[in-house]
Amino acid sequence: MKIPFNKPFLTGNETKYIEDAVKSMKISGDGVYTKKCHDFFEQKYNFKKCLLTTSCTDALEMAAILIDTKEGDEIIMPSYTFVSTSNAFVLRGAKIVFADSKPNHPNIDVSKIEALITPKTKAIVPVHYGGVACDMDEIMALAKKYNLYVIEDAAQAIDSYYKGKPLGSFGHLAAFSFHETKNIISGEGGMLVINDDQFIDRAEIIREKGTNRSKFYRGEVDKYGWIDIGSSFLPSDIIAAFLFAQLENLDEIQKKRVGNWNLFHEKLIHLQENGCFQFLDLDENQTNNGHLFALIMNNLEERSALIDFMRKEEVMPVFHYLSLHKSPYYQDKHDGRELDNCDRFADTLLRLPFYHDLSKEDIEKITSLVIRFFDGK
Ligand SMILES: *Cc1c(COP(=O)(O)O)cnc(C)c1O
Numbered sequence: 001m002k003i004p005f006n007k008p009f010l011t012g013n014e015t016k017y018i019e020d021a022v023k024s025m026k027i028s029g030d031g032v033y034t035k036k037c038h039d040f041f042e043q044k045y046n047f048k049k050c051l052l053t054t055s056c057t058d059a060l061e062m063a064a065i066l067i068d069t070k071e072g073d074e075i076i077m078p079s080y081t082f083v084s085t086s087n088a089f090v091l092r093g094a095k096i097v098f099a100d101s102k103p104n105h106p107n108i109d110v111s112k113i114e115a116l117i118t119p120k121t122k123a124i125v126p127v128h129y130g131g132v133a134c135d136m137d138e139i140m141a142l143a144k145k146y147n148l149y150v151i152e153d154a155a156q157a158i159d160s161y162y163k164g165k166p167l168g169s170f171g172h173l174a175a176f177s178f179h180e181t182k183n184i185i186s187g188e189g190g191m192l193v194i195n196d197d198q199f200i201d202r203a204e205i206i207r208e209k210g211t212n213r214s215k216f217y218r219g220e221v222d223k224y225g226w227i228d229i230g231s232s233f234l235p236s237d238i239i240a241a242f243l244f245a246q247l248e249n250l251d252e253i254q255k256k257r258v259g260n261w262n263l264f265h266e267k268l269i270h271l272q273e274n275g276c277f278q279f280l281d282l283d284e285n286q287t288n289n290g291h292l293f294a295l296i297m298n299n300l301e302e303r304s305a306l307i308d309f310m311r312k313e314e315v316m317p318v319f320h321y322l323s324l325h326k327s328p329y330y331q332d333k334h335d336g337r338e339l340d341n342c343d344r345f346a347d348t349l350l351r352l353p354f355y356h357d358l359s360k361e362d363i364e365k366i367t368s369l370v371i372r373f374f375d376g377k
């Protein structure tokens with residue numbers, strides 16, 4: 001039986017809640033289920049204000065608007081990330097200043113950030129790769145020193161912590177994804193978290209096409225109109241109904257995924273000790289939310305060979321990001337600095353199939369293929 005890279009997990013209540021949302025006849029945005037999701041996140045993680053969006057990409061675009069990103073502003077972020085992290089700011093005319101990754105993890109190397117700050121710098125956008133926390137104390141301290149905004153790209157970071165505090169609660173703003181490939185899903189979907197009060201009112205307006213319709217529905221104003229720029233960033237309540245079925249099972253989902261992760265780790269640790277590859281190790285400040293299981297291979301050739309070897313047995317590992325500073329779209333706009341760690345992860349990082357429903361036998365099959373590959377060398 002083929003083992004795909006990803007398989008979405010359904011809790012069983014998704015269609016029931018969707019039917020319920022449909023029957024309520026209030027199926028546009030900000031209905032009953034959207035409110036339930038907002039309350040869930042605000043209570044569980046103590047986020048100040050949560051707003052569901054149609055994607056994490058949208059949440060990042062809202063963040064770029066909220067901090068008034070303008071032509072010429074500079075935004076510091078890692079190059080080893082998804083295009084949306086950058087695109088959101090490029091759409092508003094910003095210049096992206098890419099920072100290198102840490103030597104042993106794709107997360108942004110904080111020791112490289114300060115030298116990149118100029119009077120034009122407006123924000124730092126840390127990406128918690130694989131749901132593993134960036135060095136948030138250092139990043140927040142730099143932001144304070146230079147009066148910058150911090151926007152966490154927490155797309156992969158649901159239910160993960162830094163020094164005991166949930167990711168998404170550090171930056172002025174944070175963006176989560178509920179795309180089918182993430183831990184908690186709604187097909188497409190996302191959320192903007194607002195931790196800084198000054199952004200709350202305007203975030204509601206931007207999300208509602210630049211109108212104060214949210215205030216109107218709450219009875220806080222007697223008519224609504226066009227008062228700012230904005231777009232349609234809010235999802236239908238049908239999407240929120242799907243998401244809520246997932247949220248009710250969040251602890252169970254996380255427990256299973258982290259259990260799967262530990263099993264992979266246990267079965268492959270001897271190969272890491274033999275230097276066949278490295279894991280993305282955690283320090284005592286970070287937690288593992290079971291988002292992905294990655295191997296850092298020793299070189300590109302070995303990665304390609306392992307992918308081919310496993311695919312022949314119908315097991316589907318994949319690599320991950322390509323360096324954004326070398327992308328066809330951005331290479332001419334990049335300032336030319338070499339980002340060696342980022343390039344190395346682009347060449348050597350491999351993700352094994354990883355999802356909720358992997359059985360012990362599946363994990364045995366996947367890991368024994370990895371072991372066989374190295375035995376045959
Ligand atoms: C998945 C992902 C996104 C985009 O999320 P969407 O919900 O698909 O828009 C952005 N950044 C990172 C780091 C991601 O992993």
